[in-house]
Amino acid sequence: MTVRRQPSTPLTDLLATRFGRLESLGENERDLLRSIEGRQKRTHGPNERMLAEKAELRAPHFLLTGWACNMRALADGRRQIVNILLPGDAIGLSLRSHPASFTTVMSLTPVRAVEAPEIAEAWWDRDHMPGLAAALDLAAAEHDYFMTCQVMRLGRQTAYERIAHLFMELDYRLSSRGLSTNGSFLMPLTQETLGDVVGLSVVHVNRTLQQMRREDRIELARGRLTIRHPEALCAAAEFSPPFLSAPRPTPTGRVPNLSAPAPA
Amino acid sequence: MTVRRQPSTPLTDLLATRFGRLESLGENERDLLRSIEGRQKRTHGPNERMLAEKAELRAPHFLLTGWACNMRALADGRRQIVNILLPGDAIGLSLRSHPASFTTVMSLTPVRAVEAPEIAEAWWDRDHMPGLAAALDLAAAEHDYFMTCQVMRLGRQTAYERIAHLFMELDYRLSSRGLSTNGSFLMPLTQETLGDVVGLSVVHVNRTLQQMRREDRIELARGRLTIRHPEALCAAAEFSPPFLSAPRPTPTGRVPNLSAPAPA
DNA sequence: CGTTAGGTTGAGCAATATCAAATTCGGTGG
C-alpha cells in the first residue's frame, strides 16, 4: 500500500483555516473544540445513508474527512443533490430548532465525522462563545449564498456554465480549508454524481467535461481536478465568491475577528 | 371602482394565522408586534427593486401586502427567481449576522412592508421573546424546506411537475396565512415571472398551463388560481408539505406552543 | 377607441436526455 494518506486535518486546523485565525477564540472555545476532536469518530463507507429524510438528528456533526451530500429522491429514481458537504462542514446544524431533516444525508466517499452537540449550544449561547458563534454565522451565510447559486445554476444556466460554476465553488470552499492549492484538489465525485448535483445526465456531463478539457480549461483524472484557467471558467459561469463581510457585533458588543483569512 | 380591497390583514393577524394561536405570546411580545404594526409603512410599485444585491439591509422587514421575490440576474438578462416572498414573510431576516444581501429583492406587485429591527433582536434574545423566537425558527425552517424543493424542481422535475409543485407550495403557504381558501387564491404572477421562478420560458409555461387546464387540474384567469384537483397535482409533483414539528425547548426550558394551526 | 401588457399559437431549432454498446481504469486474486 502506498503512503497516500487521507489528509487527516484535525477539526481545529480545519476550522482555523476555514474561518481565519482562531486566535480570537477564547480559551473555553478552544477547549471545546479540542474535546470534540478527541471524541469517538463515526465512520461510513461510500454511498451510505447517514441520515434519512425526516429522521431526527440528535445533535449536529462535523465532517472531518470525505465528502457527503444532502439529497432528495423522487419515486421513479431521479435524484437531486441539494448541496455537497465537504470536510469541515457541519451536518444538520441548520436544524437549530427543528430536529427533523428535510433531506437525506448521504456519504459520497468514505467519511469520518464527529458528533458535536455543544456546537449547537454554542450557537445559542453567544455570550459564552462569541468566537464560535460568529464562525457558525459565517458558515451559515456561506451556505445560504451557495444555495442561491445552486438555484441559479439549475434554473438558468447551461450545462457548461453549471459545471464551471460548481467547480469554482468547490475550489473556493476547499481552498478556505487548505484542501485546494492552485486550483487543484481531490474531486472524488463520479460523473453520475456530478450529474445529480447539476441536474444533468451522466452522458451530458461527460461530454461537457470533454469540452472543458479540449479547451484546456480543466484537467480531470484519477480523482483529481485541476482548474487550468480559472478566469475563463469564472467568466463563463459568472461565478463570484460570497462577499462575506466581517461579522456584526454580537449583542454583547464583542466583535470577534474571524473573517480575515490567515496571513500566509 | 369595485369594493374589492386588498385583504389588509394586519401583521398580528397574519402572524397569528401563520404560526398558530399567538396566545402563547407574552404581553411584551404582543406589544412589540403592535408597535411594529403601527409604524410608518413602506410602499413600492410593482417590479421595483426594493434591495440591491450586495446592498446592506439596515433591518429586517415584514411584507404586509403584495408579493415580492429574491432574484438574481445574469449578465445577458437571464433571471432566476430564487424564492417568492408572500405577505407575512420576512425580508432579510436570514441575514442575521450578515448585513449584505445575496440576492436582489424585488416587488412583483404593489407592496407594503414595515421595517422591524426589533424582530432581529427578538431572535437573538430568546429568553425575553421565546414565542417570537420560536415563530421565527419555524419560519426559517419552512424557508429551508422550500429552498430544497426549489432545487429539486429545477434540477430534476419536468415543466409540468415544476409548475404543479410550485402551485401546491403557494397554496400551502398562503393557506397558513388565511390567503387561500379551498385551493383558490389570488396569483398575481405573469407567465413570464412564473417562468423565472421555475426556470422555463414564457411560451413553455403557457403551454404547460394550458395542459393543466385541459386536464381540469387548475383554473387560472384574471389573477386568480383555483386548484381543481389538488390530489392529482400533488401526486404528479410529489409535493408534500414541510413536516414542521413542534419547536424544541429553548435553552431556558420554555416550550412555546406555536406549531399547531389554530382550531377552525 | 387606441394603447399596451400579457397571453396564445405555430414552426423550426437547440440543448439535453435516452439507449445501447464499447472501452478504459483501478483494483484483486492467481
Place this chain on the structure above:
DNA sequence: CCACCGAATTTGATATTGCTCAACCTAACG
C-alpha cells in the same frame, strides 16, 4: 506479472423536451 472483474468513462445514434422567433390575439385601462 498477468488475467480478470466491476465500476466508471466514453462514444454513437436517436428521441424528446423545452427554447426561440415571430406573429397574432385579448382584455384592461386611460
